[in-house]
Amino acid sequence: MSSEFTALVSDIVERSEKILLETPLCSRCLGRLFAKYGLGLSNQDRGLMIKTLLALKIFTEYSRGESSRRNHYMLALNGGDQLASSYMKIYGEEISPLSCYICGGKFTGSFIQEVSEKACEILREHDASSFLIGVVVDEEISRRELDLLVKYGLESMESIKRELKREIGKKVAENCGSTPNFTNPDVVVVVKIERDFTYSITSESNPVFISGRYWKLGRNISHVPWITRSGFKKYSVSIQEFVGEALRSIYQSEDVVIHAAGREDVDARMIGSGRPLIIEIKKPVKRSIGIEEANKALRELSRRYPIVLELFSRTTRSSKVFVKNEAKLxxxxxxxxxxxxxxxxxxxxxxxxxxxxxxxxxxxxxxxxxxxxxxxxxxxxxxxxxxxxxxxxxxxxxxxxxxxxxxxxxxxxxxxxxxxxxxxxxxxxxxxxxxxxxxxxx
Ligand SMILES: [Zn+2]
Structure with missing residues (x-):
């Protein structure tokens, strides 16, 4: 082991001792304070390693008669079961350790497992193949972290929010076969953590966007329903209603809207090449519908209306802006x-x-x-x-x-x-x- 490495580890152990003399921390929350140093370990394992070295230190000091029992007592009280049992072996006194200042001892592997299972359930309900995890932590938890950061100058620390996000995301990816996607996820799952580490989960299902083209083979067809002042529909059908009628039920979606590259007059037909458009399927329960299945439903409906619409491929939100903006060009x-x-x-x-x-x-x-x-x-x-x-x-x-x-x-x-x-x-x-x-x- 290089002397540089030994010096780093002993510096971390020394600083941890100082913190644990005053603040109870679980292994994970202790390890997270030194996240930047990595050492090839997870926060949990790093914290555990620090505590093991501290236990060894207590034994050494005791056998040399070097330290005060009061220091050992405080470390046992704040350092959790591991240090408490070392203390008991030496002094023969039982101690009930205090719970973690940051997480109250709740941020455990089984907590992550439980949250990720619930997140998976939500992703399955939404037929999601990609996801993004968002985490909101109660202000009090953030205040406590900041407290430690300022008091002990811990610029090596990672935030609990970041670790929660990463660990939950990892478990979700492992457990439910969805892939994380930071720019264009099917569903965003937000986990809100209260100060006592109870939590709630909400989700936001992103729309499905599909590019296509439409043809208006008859006249007096508007883009969107045109309602007159007296509350009647001015034209019997619109492109948007047509798409909605064909697709809403197969995607089990709340609403379907269209974004076209410009528009023709209501009384003009759109023939020949057809006009490009993007279809936005809002809050779909089924997302993995193949384009062919959607096209089949559209073709079926073309028998009843003088509208033809052909979908080409899945696309992203940004193409909606693109199609609308470059219409003029x-x-x-x-x-x-x-x-x-x-x-x-x-x-x-x-x-x-x-x-x-x-x-x-x-x-x-x-x-x-x-x-x-x-x-x-x-x-x-x-x-x-x-x-x-x-x-x-x-x-x-x-x-x-x-x-x-x-x-x-x-x-x-x-x-x-x-x-x-x-x-x-x-x-x-x-x-x-x-x-x-x-x-x-x-
Ligand atoms: Zn903790």
């Missing part, structure tokens, strides 16, 4: 059917195709949504336009443009609030009669 292709009260001439259509090639468009907030959105101007770009004439007064146009461009206003000009517009370029009033989103770029 995705370019779109729209198909719009346009009616003109005046006759449309072939040269009008050529003019439109030529004019709207990589053209900047300035749009003030459309009058139809001014009630709920602030009036401001934004600049978007139309990259290309392709037109087919359907009849003398109707044509169909494909418009490739920036995300967030208001297409209906691009057609009719919105009383000069969108410049330039189709109507302005051909010098005739134009009315968009049908709108579809054909492509949302990846």
């Amino acid at each position: 995705r370019r779109k292709v729209y198909r719009v059917a346009v009616y003109s009260p005046e006759e449309i001439l072939p040269q009008d259509l050529v003019k439109l195709e030529e004019f709207f090639s990589n053209r900047e468009v300035k749009q003030r907030t459309p009058t139809r949504i001014l009630r709920r959105k602030k009036d401001r101007e934004k600049t978007k770009r139309v990259y290309a336009v392709r037109i087919v004439q359907v009849s003398r007064r109707v044509f169909e146009s494909l418009i490739y443009c920036d995300g967030g461009l208001y297409v209906k206003e691009l057609i009719h000009g919105d009383y000069g609030r969108t410049v330039p517009s189709f109507a302005e370029v051909v010098g005739k009033p134009l009315i968009p009669i049908e709108l579809d989103v054909v492509l949302v770029e990846d």
Whole structure:
């Protein structure tokens, strides 16, 4: 053994003696005060080692006639059974040791076992394959720790909260086959420890996030239920209700919500590529449902509603923000059917195709949504336009443009609030009669 190591151990033993002369501590709580030194031992074993060395010290001192019985008595009183029995062997006097100043002698292996079993039960109830343990300890316990830290200058100490968290986490991982996950756990289990070491357990089940795409094959379908002032649903179905109806029961979830990459007008279809979205399944009782099973339920429901939704893979909370935020950056292709009260001439259509090639468009907030959105101007770009004439007064146009461009206003000009517009370029009033989103770029 190196002399450095011997010096370290004897320093730890000396300081422990000083502490135990004044403060009762169990082996685990004593060992934790010197956690930083490690010595390849758990807190419990380190504390036990220190106490064994102290017992040897008592025997040596006694046989040399060096120390006072009072010191030995105090160490026996505060050092738990081990030192008390050494004292009894020497002095023939029984002592009932005091309970630990920090944990009252309650922080034991069987305590950890009991708590972890209950935590496992909760994880099983939530069908969780990953978890995170949180620990809250009563203020009084923290105050006592701080007390010792300040009084004895114990910068080597680990907090009881940290040890509880680690030990419970380890046991849970061993016992119930869930893996700890610090960033994205299925369930967070919080153990609250009172000053007398009674405890309560609460849990927070994180939502399941799944990425996918949806198609709206009919019109008048909103994203979320649209309730009128008189309390009626304005449209018979919404994407969110559709997803909820298909998935709530198989995940046994409280609620299902959607986060889409932008949205089309209620009366526009979403065809072609479909639109990306993230589905959030809140407080699911069953988490380990395969994507295929969920897709099957969605397909089944598509027979009753003109909505198609396909899920791709499990994802994380952060992708929800990503999908919503970068929606504006995705370019779109729209198909719009346009009616003109005046006759449309072939040269009008050529003019439109030529004019709207990589053209900047300035749009003030459309009058139809001014009630709920602030009036401001934004600049978007139309990259290309392709037109087919359907009849003398109707044509169909494909418009490739920036995300967030208001297409209906691009057609009719919105009383000069969108410049330039189709109507302005051909010098005739134009009315968009049908709108579809054909492509949302990846
Ligand atoms: Zn203790």
